[in-house]
Amino acid sequence: MAEGPWPVVDAPLVCVIEDDQAVQRLLARILMAEGYRVVSVSDGKHALSVIAEHQPHLILLDVTMPGADGHEICRRLRADPRTFALPVIIVTARGAVEDIVAGLDAGANDFVTKPFHQLELLARMRSAVRMRAVVLRMEEAHAIVAALANAVEAKDATLDGHCRRMAHRAARLAVQVGLRDVDLDGVAYGALLHDVGKIAIPEPLLHKVGPLTDADRATLARHPEIGERICRPLRSARSFTPIIRHHHERWDGRGYPDGLRHDAIPLGARIVAVADAYDAMHQGRPYRPARSREEACDELRREAGRQFDPTLVPMFIDEIDQAEAGLPPGVPLPPAARLFAAPHSDDRIPAPAAR
């Protein structure tokens, strides 16, 4: 294999899916001269099994082939969680606008039209490989956050499923409020990790059944600030640490840790506060039986303008009704909000045995 921009062991593996043998050989020669490793396949029928076997870093895909056309292969790669982020560059003689649109709709990342310019093809491939590395790093960051949420739920039995359910409900409300992109991600992560500070709270206190002393309450009240400190080193923390810190603030200013009131409380923290209270009431706690959906919503209405943002409460109740009716949220939810299935009343889990 010729010298290329990568050490041989790290050379990206490219899968060339192309039925024209001359083009296939030309692509293989160009790519190997640049240091890529290459696996080629000549028909759409075997493409997916070759990809599953070799797990390439990048696909160069012809559109018109025997077996299955390139668009169909692309759609199937995007639908498979193992390959949904795999970069696909369509290499085709069909370069009309409608062909490009059809390819992008099928999930392709980029296009090169035949006859292709070698330098352009290689530049687009380098860009696709870089994008894949970014996506993989984001997936790793997401896995770390999910692992932290699992650690909290494992330590505090009362939280079993609570953080994942809350992330889903809080994100649905955030969508209704109009939050999108980074702000919507922030609410989902903030909800998922709102109680991460409980990792530092002594287990006997988390599991204590019966009335809490003032000292107990003071210790528990440290968890928002501890959670903020735990998450601060994460790269995307700025979007959700204010939610972690302020999820126990109250609309009337009588919450903690900073006694913020009204709009001074970050919007994401106000959203999470409503979703947190609803889930705690609806699921119940060892020291408090579960309430019905209607009872929990009545309590939210009573506390609107005191504990909760009065504009968010009716929106949240409306969103609960929509979820109950099986209606999807207005836009797709971010991954952190999809760790739990749709929150219907019949998915209630039994109240755990300890605080």
Ligand SMILES: [Fe+2]
């Ligand atoms: Fe909390």
